[in-house]
Amino acid sequence: MASNSPADERKTLGSVEKAFNILDQIKSEGQIGLSDLAGQLDIPKSTVHIYLQTLQSEGFIVQIDEEYTLSYRFLEYGGSFRNRSKLFRTARAEVDKLEADTGEVASLGIEENGLRVLIYKSEGPDAIHDNAPVGEYTHMHWTALGKAILAHYPRDRVDSIIDRHGLPRANKYTITERDELFEELERTRDRGYSIEDQDRRQGVLTIGAPIHSRSNDEVVGSVSVSGPKSRIEETERFEELVAAVKKSANVIELGFSHY
CATH class of the missing domain: 1.10.10.10 (Winged helix-like DNA-binding domain superfamily/Winged helix DNA-binding domain)
Known part of the structure; x- marks a missing residue:
C-alpha cells in the first residue's frame, strides 16, 4: 500500500x-x-x-x-493496463460464465489505494443495469466486492483504509460505524461470502466472494453477482447464487495459481 x-x-x-x-x-x-x-x-x-x-x-x-x-485516450491507457492484469486475464471467461449461468450482473473487483475498483462486468439482457462503469472507484464498505476483500485483510490494514477514506454514507442502509463494519467482516469470513444488502443502491442485493492466491493465501480480488433484492432474497434463489459465486471464485483461484 x-x-x-x-x-x-x-x-x-x-x-x-x-x-x-x-x-x-x-x-x-x-x-x-x-x-x-x-x-x-x-x-x-x-x-x-x-x-x-x-x-x-x-x-x-x-x-x-x-x-x-x-x-477516449483514457480508455486506451486503462484498457492496455487491464489487459496486462493476470487476474483479469484469468477471470474474464469465468465472470462471463457466472453471468450466463445466473442471469444476474457478474462483476470482478480489486482494491487499489483503499478503494474498490470495478475491473470487469458482464451483464445479460435480464440483468439489472446499475450504470456502474468499468474502472469505477468507490468505497470498499459500500460493496460486496469491497467487503469480501476487507474481510481477509489484517485489522490494521482495514483500520488504515478507514482512517484514510472514512466510512461515508451512501444511503440509510450503509454501515458507517467502525465496530459495526468489523462485525460484518467477521460474519463475512465465517460464512465465506459477503453481502451488499442495499448498502449503496436501494433495491439491489449483491453476493460476493474473495479470490485468493493459492501460493501465499493473500486475497487478490473478488467476484460478485448483483440483482433486484426482491428476486435474489428468495431463500432457494439466494442459496443457488451463493454457491455459484463461491464456485466461480474457486475456479478463478485455480486459474490464477496456475497461470
Missing part, C-alpha cells in the same frame, strides 16, 4: 495536481466550457486555457464547439 506520510504528501507538483483537478472536473460535468470550468475551480481563465490547450494537444481532451470533454 502506498505511504501517506506528510513527507510524501509534500513531494508533489502543483501543476500536475492542477491538471488532474481540471480533468476530474471535466469528468464530473461530462462537458463544460472554459468560463464555467475556471469559475468552479476558482482558477483564472487564462491559466485554465493554457492547461486545456496542453491537454488537447496531447489528446486527453476534445473540444466540442465551445466546450471540452474527456477523450
Whole structure:
C-alpha cells in the first residue's frame, strides 16, 4: 500500500495536481466550457486555457464547439493496463460464465489505494443495469466486492483504509460505524461470502466472494453477482447464487495459481 506520510504528501507538483483537478472536473460535468470550468475551480481563465490547450494537444481532451470533454485516450491507457492484469486475464471467461449461468450482473473487483475498483462486468439482457462503469472507484464498505476483500485483510490494514477514506454514507442502509463494519467482516469470513444488502443502491442485493492466491493465501480480488433484492432474497434463489459465486471464485483461484 502506498505511504501517506506528510513527507510524501509534500513531494508533489502543483501543476500536475492542477491538471488532474481540471480533468476530474471535466469528468464530473461530462462537458463544460472554459468560463464555467475556471469559475468552479476558482482558477483564472487564462491559466485554465493554457492547461486545456496542453491537454488537447496531447489528446486527453476534445473540444466540442465551445466546450471540452474527456477523450477516449483514457480508455486506451486503462484498457492496455487491464489487459496486462493476470487476474483479469484469468477471470474474464469465468465472470462471463457466472453471468450466463445466473442471469444476474457478474462483476470482478480489486482494491487499489483503499478503494474498490470495478475491473470487469458482464451483464445479460435480464440483468439489472446499475450504470456502474468499468474502472469505477468507490468505497470498499459500500460493496460486496469491497467487503469480501476487507474481510481477509489484517485489522490494521482495514483500520488504515478507514482512517484514510472514512466510512461515508451512501444511503440509510450503509454501515458507517467502525465496530459495526468489523462485525460484518467477521460474519463475512465465517460464512465465506459477503453481502451488499442495499448498502449503496436501494433495491439491489449483491453476493460476493474473495479470490485468493493459492501460493501465499493473500486475497487478490473478488467476484460478485448483483440483482433486484426482491428476486435474489428468495431463500432457494439466494442459496443457488451463493454457491455459484463461491464456485466461480474457486475456479478463478485455480486459474490464477496456475497461470
